[in-house]
Amino acid sequence: MIRKLLISATALPLLALVPAAAQTQPAAQPPMLLDATLLDVVAEGRTTRVPDLATINAGVVTQSATAAAAMTANSAAMARVTAALKRAGVADRDIQTSTIGLSPQYRYAENQPPVITGYQASNRVTVRFRDIARSGTILDALVREGANSIDGPTLGLADPDPAMDEARTNAVKRARARAELYARAAGLRVERVLSISEQQQPPVGPMPVMMSARMEAKDATEVVPGEQDITAQLWVRFLLR
Template identity: 45%
Template sequence: MKRALLLAAACAALSPFAASAQTLSSGPVVGAGNTLLSISAEGKSVRTPDLAVFSAGVTTQGKTAGEALSENAQRMTAVIAALRKAGIAERDIQTSNLSVNPVYGQPKRLPDGSFEQTDPVIIGYQATNQVSVRQRKLDQYGKVIDTLVSAGANQVNGPAFQIDSPDGAMDEARLAAMSKARARADLYAKAAGLRVVRVLSISENGGWAPPPAPPPMFARADMASAPKASPVAAGELEMTVTVNVSYELAQ
Protein backbone atom coordinates (compact mmCIF):
# COMPACT_ATOMS: atom_id res chain seq x y z
CA MET A 1 0.00 0.00 0.00
CA LYS A 2 2.80 2.40 0.90
CA ARG A 3 4.57 1.64 -2.39
CA ALA A 4 1.41 2.42 -4.38
CA LEU A 5 1.09 5.80 -2.69
CA LEU A 6 4.69 6.70 -3.48
CA LEU A 7 4.19 5.75 -7.14
CA ALA A 8 1.07 7.92 -7.37
CA ALA A 9 2.92 10.89 -5.87
CA ALA A 10 5.77 10.50 -8.35
CA CYS A 11 3.34 10.49 -11.30
CA ALA A 12 1.62 13.62 -10.00
CA ALA A 13 4.97 15.41 -9.73
CA LEU A 14 5.88 14.51 -13.31
CA SER A 15 2.54 15.46 -14.89
CA PRO A 16 3.28 19.25 -15.19
CA PHE A 17 6.51 18.47 -17.05
CA ALA A 18 4.63 16.17 -19.40
CA ALA A 19 2.09 18.91 -20.13
CA SER A 20 4.92 21.38 -20.75
CA ALA A 21 6.58 19.00 -23.18
CA GLN A 22 3.32 18.66 -25.13
CA THR A 23 3.01 22.44 -25.37
CA LEU A 24 6.55 22.84 -26.70
CA SER A 25 5.92 20.34 -29.50
CA SER A 26 2.62 21.86 -30.70
CA GLY A 27 4.14 23.54 -33.80
CA PRO A 28 4.23 22.04 -37.34
CA VAL A 29 6.23 18.80 -37.39
CA VAL A 30 7.49 17.22 -40.61
CA GLY A 31 8.36 13.61 -41.12
CA ALA A 32 11.90 12.35 -40.95
CA GLY A 33 13.84 13.39 -44.03
CA ASN A 34 11.08 15.76 -45.23
CA THR A 35 11.29 19.54 -45.69
CA LEU A 36 9.25 22.45 -44.31
CA LEU A 37 8.32 25.17 -46.84
CA SER A 38 6.69 28.46 -45.78
CA ILE A 39 4.90 30.55 -48.42
CA SER A 40 3.39 34.04 -48.22
CA ALA A 41 0.90 34.89 -50.97
CA GLU A 42 -1.47 37.77 -51.67
CA GLY A 43 -4.94 37.53 -53.17
CA LYS A 44 -7.06 40.36 -54.50
CA SER A 45 -10.62 41.04 -55.59
CA VAL A 46 -12.13 44.20 -57.04
CA ARG A 47 -15.56 45.62 -56.39
CA THR A 48 -17.49 48.75 -57.26
CA PRO A 49 -18.34 50.61 -54.02
CA ASP A 50 -21.98 50.80 -53.02
CA LEU A 51 -21.63 53.10 -50.01
CA ALA A 52 -20.23 56.61 -49.52
CA VAL A 53 -19.49 57.83 -46.00
CA PHE A 54 -19.07 61.55 -45.39
CA SER A 55 -19.59 64.13 -42.69
CA ALA A 56 -21.40 67.42 -42.93
CA GLY A 57 -21.97 70.13 -40.40
CA VAL A 58 -22.14 73.74 -39.39
CA THR A 59 -19.63 75.99 -37.64
CA THR A 60 -20.89 79.29 -36.22
CA GLN A 61 -19.41 82.06 -34.11
CA GLY A 62 -20.91 84.40 -31.55
CA LYS A 63 -19.94 86.84 -28.81
CA THR A 64 -21.08 84.31 -26.20
CA ALA A 65 -21.11 80.53 -26.13
CA GLY A 66 -24.91 80.54 -25.94
CA GLU A 67 -25.20 82.81 -28.98
CA ALA A 68 -22.88 80.65 -31.07
CA LEU A 69 -24.63 77.44 -30.02
CA SER A 70 -28.13 78.83 -30.57
CA GLU A 71 -27.39 79.88 -34.15
CA ASN A 72 -25.63 76.59 -34.77
CA ALA A 73 -28.60 74.56 -33.52
CA GLN A 74 -30.95 76.45 -35.83
CA ARG A 75 -28.79 75.93 -38.91
CA MET A 76 -27.93 72.32 -38.06
CA THR A 77 -31.61 71.48 -37.68
CA ALA A 78 -32.09 72.65 -41.27
CA VAL A 79 -29.13 70.55 -42.44
CA ILE A 80 -30.47 67.36 -40.84
CA ALA A 81 -33.93 68.07 -42.26
CA ALA A 82 -32.32 68.42 -45.71
CA LEU A 83 -30.63 65.02 -45.28
CA ARG A 84 -33.92 63.36 -44.43
CA LYS A 85 -35.66 65.07 -47.33
CA ALA A 86 -32.90 63.81 -49.64
CA GLY A 87 -33.80 60.24 -48.66
CA ILE A 88 -31.12 59.50 -46.07
CA ALA A 89 -32.49 57.06 -43.48
CA GLU A 90 -32.38 57.86 -39.77
CA ARG A 91 -30.00 54.94 -39.13
CA ASP A 92 -27.53 56.47 -41.59
CA ILE A 93 -27.26 59.83 -39.78
CA GLN A 94 -25.17 59.98 -36.60
CA THR A 95 -23.81 62.96 -34.67
CA SER A 96 -20.01 62.74 -34.69
CA ASN A 97 -18.97 66.06 -33.14
CA LEU A 98 -20.68 68.72 -31.04
CA SER A 99 -18.37 71.26 -29.45
CA VAL A 100 -18.13 74.86 -28.24
CA ASN A 101 -14.69 76.48 -28.03
CA PRO A 102 -13.42 79.99 -27.24
CA VAL A 103 -11.98 82.18 -29.99
CA TYR A 104 -8.90 84.13 -28.94
CA GLY A 105 -7.84 87.51 -30.28
CA GLN A 106 -4.50 87.95 -32.02
CA PRO A 107 -1.69 89.50 -29.94
CA LYS A 108 -0.67 93.05 -30.77
CA ARG A 109 2.33 93.34 -33.07
CA LEU A 110 5.05 95.68 -31.80
CA PRO A 111 7.11 98.11 -33.98
CA ASP A 112 10.10 95.74 -33.92
CA GLY A 113 7.98 92.97 -35.47
CA SER A 114 7.54 90.92 -32.30
CA PHE A 115 4.25 90.36 -30.53
CA GLU A 116 3.16 91.81 -27.21
CA GLN A 117 3.38 89.22 -24.44
CA THR A 118 -0.07 89.27 -22.85
CA ASP A 119 -2.53 86.68 -21.64
CA PRO A 120 -4.87 85.40 -24.41
CA VAL A 121 -8.12 87.34 -24.63
CA ILE A 122 -11.37 85.60 -25.53
CA ILE A 123 -13.18 87.62 -28.18
CA GLY A 124 -15.96 85.13 -28.93
CA TYR A 125 -16.98 81.49 -29.16
CA GLN A 126 -17.19 78.95 -31.95
CA ALA A 127 -19.77 76.15 -32.03
CA THR A 128 -19.43 73.12 -34.29
CA ASN A 129 -21.93 70.35 -34.97
CA GLN A 130 -21.20 67.55 -37.42
CA VAL A 131 -22.99 64.39 -38.46
CA SER A 132 -21.56 61.28 -40.10
CA VAL A 133 -23.69 60.19 -43.05
CA ARG A 134 -23.89 56.97 -45.04
CA GLN A 135 -25.06 57.61 -48.59
CA ARG A 136 -26.37 54.41 -50.20
CA LYS A 137 -27.50 55.87 -53.52
CA LEU A 138 -24.16 56.90 -54.99
CA ASP A 139 -25.72 58.46 -58.06
CA GLN A 140 -27.40 60.96 -55.71
CA TYR A 141 -24.28 61.85 -53.71
CA GLY A 142 -23.36 65.05 -55.54
CA LYS A 143 -26.94 66.27 -55.43
CA VAL A 144 -27.14 65.60 -51.67
CA ILE A 145 -23.97 67.58 -50.99
CA ASP A 146 -25.24 70.56 -52.97
CA THR A 147 -28.55 70.37 -51.12
CA LEU A 148 -26.74 70.42 -47.77
CA VAL A 149 -24.73 73.50 -48.69
CA SER A 150 -27.91 75.25 -49.79
CA ALA A 151 -29.48 74.30 -46.44
CA GLY A 152 -26.66 75.98 -44.50
CA ALA A 153 -23.88 73.40 -44.11
CA ASN A 154 -20.45 75.02 -44.26
CA GLN A 155 -18.38 71.91 -43.56
CA VAL A 156 -18.14 68.87 -45.81
CA ASN A 157 -15.73 65.98 -45.28
CA GLY A 158 -15.56 63.02 -47.67
CA PRO A 159 -16.56 60.87 -49.30
CA ALA A 160 -14.89 57.62 -48.23
CA PHE A 161 -16.22 54.96 -50.57
CA GLN A 162 -16.90 51.56 -49.02
CA ILE A 163 -18.59 48.22 -49.61
CA ASP A 164 -21.59 47.65 -47.39
CA SER A 165 -21.08 43.85 -47.22
CA PRO A 166 -17.44 43.03 -48.04
CA ASP A 167 -17.45 39.38 -46.87
CA GLY A 168 -18.01 37.88 -50.33
CA ALA A 169 -15.23 39.94 -51.87
CA MET A 170 -12.88 39.10 -49.02
CA ASP A 171 -13.56 35.37 -49.42
CA GLU A 172 -12.80 35.67 -53.12
CA ALA A 173 -9.47 37.28 -52.26
CA ARG A 174 -8.75 34.49 -49.74
CA LEU A 175 -9.35 31.80 -52.37
CA ALA A 176 -7.07 33.63 -54.78
CA ALA A 177 -4.35 33.88 -52.13
CA MET A 178 -4.55 30.16 -51.29
CA SER A 179 -4.47 29.21 -54.97
CA LYS A 180 -1.40 31.35 -55.50
CA ALA A 181 0.29 29.89 -52.41
CA ARG A 182 -0.27 26.31 -53.61
CA ALA A 183 0.99 27.09 -57.12
CA ARG A 184 4.10 28.66 -55.65
CA ALA A 185 4.65 25.67 -53.34
CA ASP A 186 4.37 23.27 -56.28
CA LEU A 187 6.89 25.39 -58.18
CA TYR A 188 9.44 25.29 -55.36
CA ALA A 189 8.88 21.59 -54.77
CA LYS A 190 9.39 20.73 -58.44
CA ALA A 191 12.54 22.84 -58.61
CA ALA A 192 13.92 20.96 -55.60
CA GLY A 193 12.93 17.55 -56.92
CA LEU A 194 10.27 17.14 -54.25
CA ARG A 195 6.48 17.07 -53.99
CA VAL A 196 3.96 18.73 -51.69
CA VAL A 197 2.70 16.21 -49.13
CA ARG A 198 0.32 18.28 -47.01
CA VAL A 199 -0.53 21.66 -45.54
CA LEU A 200 0.84 22.14 -42.02
CA SER A 201 -0.50 25.59 -41.07
CA ILE A 202 -2.44 28.55 -42.47
CA SER A 203 -2.60 32.09 -41.12
CA GLU A 204 -3.99 35.34 -42.49
CA ASN A 205 -2.50 38.81 -42.27
CA GLY A 206 -4.47 42.03 -42.25
CA GLY A 207 -7.37 42.46 -44.60
CA TRP A 208 -9.44 45.18 -46.19
CA ALA A 209 -10.37 48.28 -44.23
CA PRO A 210 -12.35 51.33 -45.35
CA PRO A 211 -10.04 54.07 -46.65
CA PRO A 212 -9.54 56.99 -44.27
CA ALA A 213 -11.63 60.04 -44.87
CA PRO A 214 -9.86 63.05 -46.36
CA PRO A 215 -9.30 66.15 -44.21
CA PRO A 216 -12.27 68.46 -43.66
CA MET A 217 -13.22 70.83 -46.46
CA PHE A 218 -14.97 74.05 -45.53
CA ALA A 219 -17.68 75.19 -47.89
CA ARG A 220 -17.39 78.73 -49.17
CA ALA A 221 -20.29 81.13 -49.29
CA ASP A 222 -20.30 81.09 -53.11
CA MET A 223 -20.83 77.29 -53.19
CA ALA A 224 -24.57 77.95 -53.17
CA SER A 225 -24.22 78.98 -56.82
CA ALA A 226 -22.40 75.74 -57.76
CA PRO A 227 -23.88 73.35 -60.38
CA LYS A 228 -27.03 71.51 -59.37
CA ALA A 229 -25.15 68.21 -58.96
CA SER A 230 -21.44 68.15 -58.23
CA PRO A 231 -19.70 65.40 -60.26
CA VAL A 232 -18.54 62.39 -58.22
CA ALA A 233 -16.63 59.32 -59.46
CA ALA A 234 -16.79 56.22 -57.24
CA GLY A 235 -14.16 54.16 -59.09
CA GLU A 236 -13.31 50.71 -57.72
CA LEU A 237 -12.13 49.27 -54.42
CA GLU A 238 -9.51 46.54 -54.14
CA MET A 239 -9.75 43.95 -51.35
CA THR A 240 -6.43 42.34 -50.43
CA VAL A 241 -5.68 39.33 -48.24
CA THR A 242 -2.26 37.87 -47.43
CA VAL A 243 -1.98 34.25 -46.26
CA ASN A 244 1.00 32.46 -44.78
CA VAL A 245 0.96 28.73 -45.51
CA SER A 246 3.42 26.04 -44.37
CA TYR A 247 3.76 22.89 -46.47
CA GLU A 248 5.54 19.59 -45.94
CA LEU A 249 7.68 18.47 -48.90
CA ALA A 250 8.93 14.97 -49.49
CA GLN A 251 10.64 12.85 -52.15
Protein backbone atom coordinates (compact mmCIF):
# COMPACT_ATOMS: atom_id res chain seq x y z
CA MET A 1 0.00 0.00 0.00
CA ILE A 2 1.29 3.50 -0.84
CA ARG A 3 0.82 6.17 1.81
CA LYS A 4 1.56 9.85 1.46
CA LEU A 5 2.44 12.30 4.23
CA LEU A 6 2.27 15.88 2.96
CA ILE A 7 4.13 18.68 4.74
CA SER A 8 3.69 21.29 2.08
CA ALA A 9 1.07 23.64 0.72
CA THR A 10 1.69 22.28 -2.77
CA ALA A 11 2.63 18.78 -3.83
CA LEU A 12 2.73 16.70 -6.97
CA PRO A 13 -0.10 14.15 -7.39
CA LEU A 14 0.92 10.74 -6.16
CA LEU A 15 -0.43 9.07 -9.29
CA ALA A 16 2.22 10.84 -11.32
CA LEU A 17 4.82 8.58 -9.75
CA VAL A 18 3.02 5.37 -10.69
CA PRO A 19 2.92 4.24 -14.35
CA ALA A 20 -0.56 3.89 -15.78
CA ALA A 21 0.25 0.34 -16.80
CA ALA A 22 0.76 -0.53 -13.14
CA GLN A 23 -3.02 -0.47 -12.64
CA THR A 24 -3.42 -3.50 -14.90
CA GLN A 25 0.04 -5.04 -14.50
CA PRO A 26 1.02 -4.93 -10.81
CA ALA A 27 4.35 -6.64 -11.52
CA ALA A 28 5.52 -3.56 -13.50
CA GLN A 29 5.19 -1.23 -10.50
CA PRO A 30 8.56 -0.04 -9.11
CA PRO A 31 9.33 -2.15 -6.03
CA MET A 32 10.43 0.91 -4.03
CA LEU A 33 6.85 2.29 -4.00
CA LEU A 34 5.34 -0.85 -2.46
CA ASP A 35 4.17 -0.20 1.10
CA ALA A 36 5.87 3.22 1.07
CA THR A 37 5.03 6.71 2.30
CA LEU A 38 5.84 9.92 0.46
CA LEU A 39 6.81 12.98 2.47
CA ASP A 40 7.08 16.49 0.99
CA VAL A 41 9.11 18.99 2.99
CA VAL A 42 9.64 22.70 2.39
CA ALA A 43 12.86 23.97 3.97
CA GLU A 44 14.64 27.31 3.94
CA GLY A 45 18.40 27.54 4.21
CA ARG A 46 20.08 30.68 5.42
CA THR A 47 23.52 32.23 5.69
CA THR A 48 24.83 35.75 6.29
CA ARG A 49 27.42 37.90 4.57
CA VAL A 50 28.84 41.38 5.04
CA PRO A 51 27.93 43.38 1.89
CA ASP A 52 30.91 44.25 -0.29
CA LEU A 53 29.15 46.29 -2.99
CA ALA A 54 27.26 49.59 -2.72
CA THR A 55 25.12 51.01 -5.53
CA ILE A 56 23.73 54.54 -5.75
CA ASN A 57 21.84 56.56 -8.30
CA ALA A 58 23.24 60.10 -8.48
CA GLY A 59 22.62 62.99 -10.79
CA VAL A 60 22.24 66.66 -11.49
CA VAL A 61 19.05 68.66 -12.01
CA THR A 62 19.37 72.13 -13.60
CA GLN A 63 16.88 74.76 -14.68
CA SER A 64 17.14 77.55 -17.21
CA ALA A 65 15.00 79.80 -19.36
CA THR A 66 15.65 77.79 -22.54
CA ALA A 67 15.99 74.09 -23.22
CA ALA A 68 19.46 74.52 -24.72
CA ALA A 69 20.72 76.49 -21.72
CA ALA A 70 19.30 73.91 -19.29
CA MET A 71 21.00 71.05 -21.13
CA THR A 72 24.31 72.93 -21.44
CA ALA A 73 24.40 73.71 -17.72
CA ASN A 74 23.42 70.17 -16.89
CA SER A 75 26.10 68.68 -19.12
CA ALA A 76 28.81 70.82 -17.51
CA ALA A 77 27.67 69.93 -13.98
CA MET A 78 27.46 66.24 -14.81
CA ALA A 79 30.98 66.31 -16.28
CA ARG A 80 32.26 67.59 -12.92
CA VAL A 81 30.37 64.87 -11.06
CA THR A 82 31.75 62.14 -13.32
CA ALA A 83 35.28 63.51 -12.97
CA ALA A 84 34.91 63.48 -9.19
CA LEU A 85 33.89 59.81 -9.29
CA LYS A 86 36.91 58.88 -11.37
CA ARG A 87 39.27 60.86 -9.14
CA ALA A 88 37.86 58.91 -6.21
CA GLY A 89 38.91 55.67 -7.89
CA VAL A 90 35.57 54.52 -9.33
CA ALA A 91 36.24 52.52 -12.50
CA ASP A 92 34.61 53.40 -15.82
CA ARG A 93 32.77 50.06 -15.82
CA ASP A 94 31.11 51.02 -12.52
CA ILE A 95 29.58 54.25 -13.88
CA GLN A 96 26.54 53.91 -16.14
CA THR A 97 24.09 56.52 -17.41
CA SER A 98 20.60 55.63 -16.22
CA THR A 99 18.37 58.52 -17.36
CA ILE A 100 18.60 61.82 -19.20
CA GLY A 101 15.56 64.06 -19.15
CA LEU A 102 14.34 67.48 -20.30
CA SER A 103 10.93 68.89 -19.43
CA PRO A 104 9.24 72.30 -19.63
CA GLN A 105 8.21 74.12 -16.47
CA TYR A 106 4.77 75.76 -16.48
CA ARG A 107 3.01 78.60 -14.70
CA TYR A 108 -0.68 77.98 -14.18
CA ALA A 109 -3.36 80.65 -13.76
CA GLU A 110 -7.10 80.32 -13.40
CA ASN A 111 -9.02 80.29 -16.68
CA GLN A 112 -5.80 80.69 -18.68
CA PRO A 113 -3.68 78.21 -20.63
CA PRO A 114 -0.40 77.17 -18.94
CA VAL A 115 2.64 79.26 -19.83
CA ILE A 116 6.14 77.80 -20.18
CA THR A 117 8.48 79.59 -17.77
CA GLY A 118 11.63 77.56 -18.36
CA TYR A 119 13.08 74.10 -18.72
CA GLN A 120 14.45 71.51 -16.33
CA ALA A 121 17.20 69.11 -17.42
CA SER A 122 18.33 66.05 -15.51
CA ASN A 123 21.08 63.48 -15.93
CA ARG A 124 21.50 60.50 -13.61
CA VAL A 125 24.11 57.76 -13.39
CA THR A 126 24.17 54.45 -11.54
CA VAL A 127 27.42 54.05 -9.63
CA ARG A 128 28.84 50.97 -7.93
CA PHE A 129 31.29 51.29 -5.04
CA ARG A 130 33.39 48.19 -4.45
CA ASP A 131 34.91 49.67 -1.29
CA ILE A 132 31.94 50.39 0.98
CA ALA A 133 34.19 51.95 3.61
CA ARG A 134 34.93 54.80 1.17
CA SER A 135 31.40 55.25 -0.20
CA GLY A 136 30.42 57.92 2.34
CA THR A 137 33.43 60.04 1.44
CA ILE A 138 32.65 59.64 -2.26
CA LEU A 139 29.04 60.67 -1.72
CA ASP A 140 30.15 63.86 0.03
CA ALA A 141 32.53 64.60 -2.84
CA LEU A 142 29.65 64.23 -5.31
CA VAL A 143 27.60 66.80 -3.44
CA ARG A 144 30.50 69.25 -3.41
CA GLU A 145 30.84 68.85 -7.19
CA GLY A 146 27.18 69.61 -7.84
CA ALA A 147 25.24 66.34 -7.54
CA ASN A 148 21.86 67.41 -6.14
CA SER A 149 19.88 64.19 -6.60
CA ILE A 150 21.08 61.04 -4.83
CA ASP A 151 19.19 57.79 -4.13
CA GLY A 152 20.74 54.97 -2.16
CA PRO A 153 22.99 53.39 -1.40
CA THR A 154 21.76 49.83 -1.79
CA LEU A 155 24.11 47.22 -0.37
CA GLY A 156 24.75 43.75 -1.75
CA LEU A 157 27.31 41.18 -2.80
CA ALA A 158 29.56 41.43 -5.83
CA ASP A 159 29.49 37.61 -6.16
CA PRO A 160 26.42 36.11 -4.43
CA ASP A 161 26.83 32.57 -5.82
CA PRO A 162 29.05 31.12 -3.04
CA ALA A 163 26.66 32.44 -0.39
CA MET A 164 23.65 31.06 -2.27
CA ASP A 165 25.31 27.63 -2.51
CA GLU A 166 25.92 27.69 1.24
CA ALA A 167 22.26 28.54 1.82
CA ARG A 168 21.17 25.71 -0.50
CA THR A 169 23.35 23.22 1.37
CA ASN A 170 21.84 24.41 4.63
CA ALA A 171 18.32 24.00 3.19
CA VAL A 172 19.00 20.38 2.21
CA LYS A 173 20.30 19.63 5.72
CA ARG A 174 17.23 21.21 7.29
CA ALA A 175 14.92 19.26 4.98
CA ARG A 176 16.66 15.99 5.84
CA ALA A 177 16.49 16.67 9.58
CA ARG A 178 12.79 17.42 9.36
CA ALA A 179 12.16 14.29 7.33
CA GLU A 180 13.99 12.20 9.94
CA LEU A 181 11.83 13.75 12.65
CA TYR A 182 8.57 12.90 10.88
CA ALA A 183 9.80 9.42 10.05
CA ARG A 184 10.65 8.67 13.68
CA ALA A 185 7.29 10.05 14.83
CA ALA A 186 5.51 7.78 12.35
CA GLY A 187 7.61 4.71 13.15
CA LEU A 188 9.28 4.79 9.75
CA ARG A 189 12.70 5.52 8.31
CA VAL A 190 13.88 7.79 5.51
CA GLU A 191 14.95 5.58 2.62
CA ARG A 192 15.88 8.12 -0.04
CA VAL A 193 15.27 11.48 -1.67
CA LEU A 194 12.95 11.28 -4.66
CA SER A 195 13.13 14.88 -5.89
CA ILE A 196 14.44 18.34 -5.05
CA SER A 197 13.17 21.60 -6.51
CA GLU A 198 14.22 25.15 -5.73
CA GLN A 199 11.78 27.97 -5.28
CA GLN A 200 12.73 30.98 -7.34
CA GLN A 201 12.77 33.88 -4.89
CA PRO A 202 13.36 37.57 -5.47
CA PRO A 203 16.89 38.57 -4.56
CA VAL A 204 17.39 39.30 -0.90
CA GLY A 205 19.90 41.99 -1.65
CA PRO A 206 20.98 44.56 -2.29
CA MET A 207 19.03 46.10 0.58
CA PRO A 208 18.15 49.81 0.52
CA VAL A 209 19.78 51.96 3.19
CA MET A 210 18.60 55.49 3.89
CA MET A 211 21.37 58.07 3.69
CA SER A 212 21.95 61.79 3.48
CA ALA A 213 25.01 63.29 1.82
CA ARG A 214 26.47 66.32 3.61
CA MET A 215 29.14 68.73 2.52
CA GLU A 216 30.72 69.48 5.91
CA ALA A 217 33.94 67.53 6.45
CA LYS A 218 33.26 67.56 10.20
CA ASP A 219 29.96 65.74 9.62
CA ALA A 220 30.81 63.28 6.83
CA THR A 221 28.27 60.80 5.57
CA GLU A 222 28.70 57.33 7.07
CA VAL A 223 27.62 54.11 5.34
CA VAL A 224 27.45 51.10 7.68
CA PRO A 225 27.34 47.74 5.80
CA GLY A 226 26.01 45.51 8.61
CA GLU A 227 25.09 41.94 7.61
CA GLN A 228 22.80 40.59 4.91
CA ASP A 229 20.70 37.43 4.96
CA ILE A 230 21.03 35.08 1.99
CA THR A 231 18.25 32.49 1.76
CA ALA A 232 17.32 29.53 -0.43
CA GLN A 233 14.02 27.64 -0.31
CA LEU A 234 13.74 24.02 -1.43
CA TRP A 235 10.93 21.51 -1.90
CA VAL A 236 12.24 18.01 -1.14
CA ARG A 237 10.28 14.74 -1.56
CA PHE A 238 11.38 11.79 0.56
CA LEU A 239 10.48 8.11 0.44
CA LEU A 240 9.71 6.63 3.87
CA ARG A 241 9.24 2.98 4.82
